[in-house]
Amino acid sequence: MAEKQMANTFSEQVDGLLVGQVAPGDDPLLSLAAEMSAGPALEPSPAFVQRLRRQLLSSVSKHATRPRWRWSLAGVAAMLLLAVALALVWNPGSPSAAEVLARAAEAVAIAPDQIEYFVTETTGAIESTEWMVNRDHILSPHEFEYSYLTERWSRGGTLSESQLIPFEVAGFDYAVDDTDLSHPLSQYYGAFSGAYSKFCRLGPDPSLPPEWDMSAQEDSEGCVIFDSPPTNVFAKRTSESSQDWFNRLKEKTERVEFKRDRFNDRPVYSLTYHGEYTATKPAFPYTVVLYFDRETHLCLGSKHEDPHSVITQTILDYQILDPADLDFDPFVWPPEK
Amino acid sequence: MVDRKLDFAVFYDEFLPQVYRYVRYRVADTATAEDLTAAIFERALRAWNKRRKPNSAASWIFRIARNTVVSHYRWRGRRSHVPLDDAEGKPSTDATPEEWVLQTERWARIQEGIQALSRREQDIIALKFGSELTNRAIAPIVGVSEGNVAVILHRAMRKLHAHLEREQAPVATPKRRISYG
Numbered sequence: 001m002a003e004k005q006m007a008n009t010f011s012e013q014v015d016g017l018l019v020g021q022v023a024p025g026d027d028p029l030l031s032l033a034a035e036m037s038a039g040p041a042l043e044p045s046p047a048f049v050q051r052l053r054r055q056l057l058s059s060v061s062k063h064a065t066r067p068r069w070r071w072s073l074a075g076v077a078a079m080l081l082l083a084v085a086l087a088l089v090w091n092p093g094s095p096s097a098a099e100v101l102a103r104a105a106e107a108v109a110i111a112p113d114q115i116e117y118f119v120t121e122t123t124g125a126i127e128s129t130e131w132m133v134n135r136d137h138i139l140s141p142h143e144f145e146y147s148y149l150t151e152r153w154s155r156g157g158t159l160s161e162s163q164l165i166p167f168e169v170a171g172f173d174y175a176v177d178d179t180d181l182s183h184p185l186s187q188y189y190g191a192f193s194g195a196y197s198k199f200c201r202l203g204p205d206p207s208l209p210p211e212w213d214m215s216a217q218e219d220s221e222g223c224v225i226f227d228s229p230p231t232n233v234f235a236k237r238t239s240e241s242s243q244d245w246f247n248r249l250k251e252k253t254e255r256v257e258f259k260r261d262r263f264n265d266r267p268v269y270s271l272t273y274h275g276e277y278t279a280t281k282p283a284f285p286y287t288v289v290l291y292f293d294r295e296t297h298l299c300l301g302s303k304h305e306d307p308h309s310v311i312t313q314t315i316l317d318y319q320i321l322d323p324a325d326l327d328f329d330p331f332v333w334p335p336e337k
Numbered sequence: 338m339v340d341r342k343l344d345f346a347v348f349y350d351e352f353l354p355q356v357y358r359y360v361r362y363r364v365a366d367t368a369t370a371e372d373l374t375a376a377i378f379e380r381a382l383r384a385w386n387k388r389r390k391p392n393s394a395a396s397w398i399f400r401i402a403r404n405t406v407v408s409h410y411r412w413r414g415r416r417s418h419v420p421l422d423d424a425e426g427k428p429s430t431d432a433t434p435e436e437w438v439l440q441t442e443r444w445a446r447i448q449e450g451i452q453a454l455s456r457r458e459q460d461i462i463a464l465k466f467g468s469e470l471t472n473r474a475i476a477p478i479v480g481v482s483e484g485n486v487a488v489i490l491h492r493a494m495r496k497l498h499a500h501l502e503r504e505q506a507p508v509a510t511p512k513r514r515i516s517y518g
Contacts, residue, residue, distance in 0.1 A: 007491035042361040
């Protein structure tokens with residue numbers, strides 16, 4: 001019997017076991033499944049269920065019944081003075097930018113054979129009033145707003161046995177409301193090393209208007225190859241692991257602004273750095289803000305801003321996978337039909 | 338706001354037991370399972386009004402649960418936990434003390450075997466035997482097709498069975514240390 005058929009039959013039998021309609025018989029796997037389905041009662045205690053229920057529902061009520069404050073001028077002034085005094089005197093345990101970056105890098109540290117997996121939501125607005133040409137894009141005058149979800153796997157990019165492993169990235173783009181990630185709009189693959197960069201895509205790039213379609217430059221497999229690493233700040237970010245990125249920023253903390261902030265209604269530390277994009281004439285400045293959860297120091301998202309665009313990226317899911325966790329190879333290009 | 342509260346209360350009552358059992362399958366002890374379950378539902382409450390697809394509530398809450406467990410292990414170090422420590426999930430209702438001890442030991446071995454599986458295999462086992470979800474419900478949570486869930490579950494169970502078979506091989510009884518003088 002083919003493995004798939006055996007697996008389906010087994011699953012049906014397990015479902016039967018779980019509802020008490022199937023007996024395990026002599027099948028050792030089914031007997032084990034029966035043991036696991038009848039195993040220790042891992043039910044939550046009634047006390048925990050009630051406690052958490054009260055806690056959650058009272059927090060909904062608190063928001064509903066929160067009184068509106070009537071601020072007097074004197075009250076505002078007093079509160080401001082108090083806030084300033086507290087900020088000056090009381091700043092316990094506030095980590096530095098370098099510490100937050102170090103912890104963020106530690107959280108995403110991966111072994112050479114491990115794979116980073118992200119799901120991000122990107123929203124952006126591009127406004128260009130004149131023609132711009134750079135190595136990565138030819139931009140006609142345009143205004144364009146977009147948002148989409150991206151699923152991305154990446155690996156490599158670290159030194160191993162004195163050799164640089166090319167950094168590979170692969171993934172799919174989805175419509176922003178396709179939260180089940182079930183209908184890809186496009187599929188992409190990139191490989192980057194110190195000497196070259198290769199980028200392949202099937203389907204439109206949702207971050208670019210159709211007029212800026214780069215497909216004319218692509219070969220029959222949908223790939224464009226450059227004989228240098230990427231220079232565009234966004235493309236550069238795409239070509240390295242999160243760990244490498246945070247470690248690189250850690251070396252530049254004297255150039256960043258670091259503060260308590262909020263991102264998508266969550267308390268965060270924000271880290272802002274300024275740079276200049278020199279691949280175009282004239283060069284133009286850009287700002288990148290990274291947002292780190294205040295408790296875990298995990299990166300929750302980023303914002304890129306320059307005179308022509310504002311792009312916000314929110315990390316919806318992040319995992320470090322072992323190759324065995326995947327039942328397919330996302331880095332095969334052209335993709336298997 | 339009342340509607341929101343009622344909706345969330347219904348959602349909580351429906352999913353708490355399943356989510357808790359999934360988490361309990363994945364972590365060492367009751368206290369951690371309770372902390373993580375509370376964190377999962379707090380996160381769900383914060384995002385309650387931002388959901389785009391209210392009809393896929395099951396996939397949504399289990400994805401939050403899965404990410405919360407992954408984050409927990411990321412900070413604590415992967416697979417650092419001792420299997421089914423407290424065994425205070427009582428093995429079965431009518432067990433004698435001897436049966437209780439045997440079942441607890443057997444469960445500890447099963448948990449050890451589960452810990453040796455890949456993260457995805459552990460997830461599928463926890464969602465199947467902890468939360469008692471169908472393969473169709475598990476598929477969007479772990480991001481594979483329904484058919485692949487069946488294949489991964491079957492392979493995982495074969496690996497687990499092989500692990501338990503190896504464990505059952507006779508082990509030499511440790512010699513008692515005798516101290517002289």
